[in-house]
Amino acid sequence: MSPRAPRVYSTRAIVLGQREFVEAAKVITILTPDVGKQDSVAKGVLKPKSRLAGHLEPGTYCDLELAVAKNLDIIREAQTISRFRASQQNLMQLTTLIYVLELVDKYTVDGTGSDLFEPLLVTLERLDRGINLSAVVHGFELTILEITGFRPSLDQCIHCLSSVDSVKANWSQDGGGIVCERCVSVIPDTSLIEPRVLKVLRAYQSWPYEESARIAIDSNLEAQLSRVMHGLMKAFAERDIKSADLLEEISWRNELSNGRGMS
Numbered sequence: 001m002s003p004r005a006p007r008v009y010s011t012r013a014i015v016l017g018q019r020e021f022v023e024a025a026k027v028i029t030i031l032t033p034d035v036g037k038q039d040s041v042a043k044g045v046l047k048p049k050s051r052l053a054g055h056l057e058p059g060t061y062c063d064l065e066l067a068v069a070k071n072l073d074i075i076r077e078a079q080t081i082s083r084f085r086a087s088q089q090n091l092m093q094l095t096t097l098i099y100v101l102e103l104v105d106k107y108t109v110d111g112t113g114s115d116l117f118e119p120l121l122v123t124l125e126r127l128d129r130g131i132n133l134s135a136v137v138h139g140f141e142l143t144i145l146e147i148t149g150f151r152p153s154l155d156q157c158i159h160c161l162s163s164v165d166s167v168k169a170n171w172s173q174d175g176g177g178i179v180c181e182r183c184v185s186v187i188p189d190t191s192l193i194e195p196r197v198l199k200v201l202r203a204y205q206s207w208p209y210e211e212s213a214r215i216a217i218d219s220n221l222e223a224q225l226s227r228v229m230h231g232l233m234k235a236f237a238e239r240d241i242k243s244a245d246l247l248e249e250i251s252w253r254n255e256l257s258n259g260r261g262m263s
């Protein structure tokens with residue numbers, strides 16, 4: 001009796017990461033629209049003539065055919081839909097790409113995150129255009145927090161729920177939002193948040209991308225936005241996000257292309 005043929009299925013996927021496995025195989029972590037995050041095995045990818053290898057680099061958007069296996073499903077076919085080439089060729093874009101992939105990985109466990117697939121895909125496409133990076137990356141951070149149930153409170157005080165004017169707001173990273181003047185004495189570890197930082201974050205959280213991307217962002221403002229958002233992303237993920245530090249380092253040395261068409 002011959003063994004039963006394995007069940008095979010096709011899916012679109014975004015490759016989040018990969019790691020070495022037994023022999024010439026690798027474990028490929030993918031995000032799919034139906035399952036969310038899952039680990040799968042690509043056999044023979046370390047061999048020179050592998051037809052899979054070129055399609056499974058982190059950040060690749062691809063069509064996959066997988067065979068169901070007892071533990072990890074096995075990738076049988078892979079075809080690249082987009083490799084986001086422009087992002088691969090610019091250090092700032094590439095580091096941002098790695099950062100958004102790491103965020104998705106840190107904010108999901110196996111079998112969750114299917115609702116992050118389309119937002120991630122849109123983010124990779126916008127990132128590849130290389131403009132308005134501030135709105136692209138911080139908008140995506142806020143989307144992840146929203147979808148995973150950590151929506152930061154940017155309009156109401158996290159303690160008394162009163163609406164807070166951006167001029168008088170304090171910031172609580174661990175509380176995930178702003179604190180009004182009356183409540184600041186009862187919430188530990190608050191700091192002042194600059195009105196313009198809060199205003200931009202509110203826009204990134206609630207405006208459509210096409211509008212928020214038109215806000216002009218200078219490098220000083222971007223540094224503050226990054227500090228607030230990276231702090232929040234690390235605090236809620238409850239672990240370190242390595243590429244966030246790298247991103248901050250690089251952004252100090254690179255001129256960000258933001259607010260194109262605006263002074």
Ligand SMILES: [Zn+2]
Pocket residue numbers: 157158159160161162179180181182183
């Ligand atoms: Zn309050």
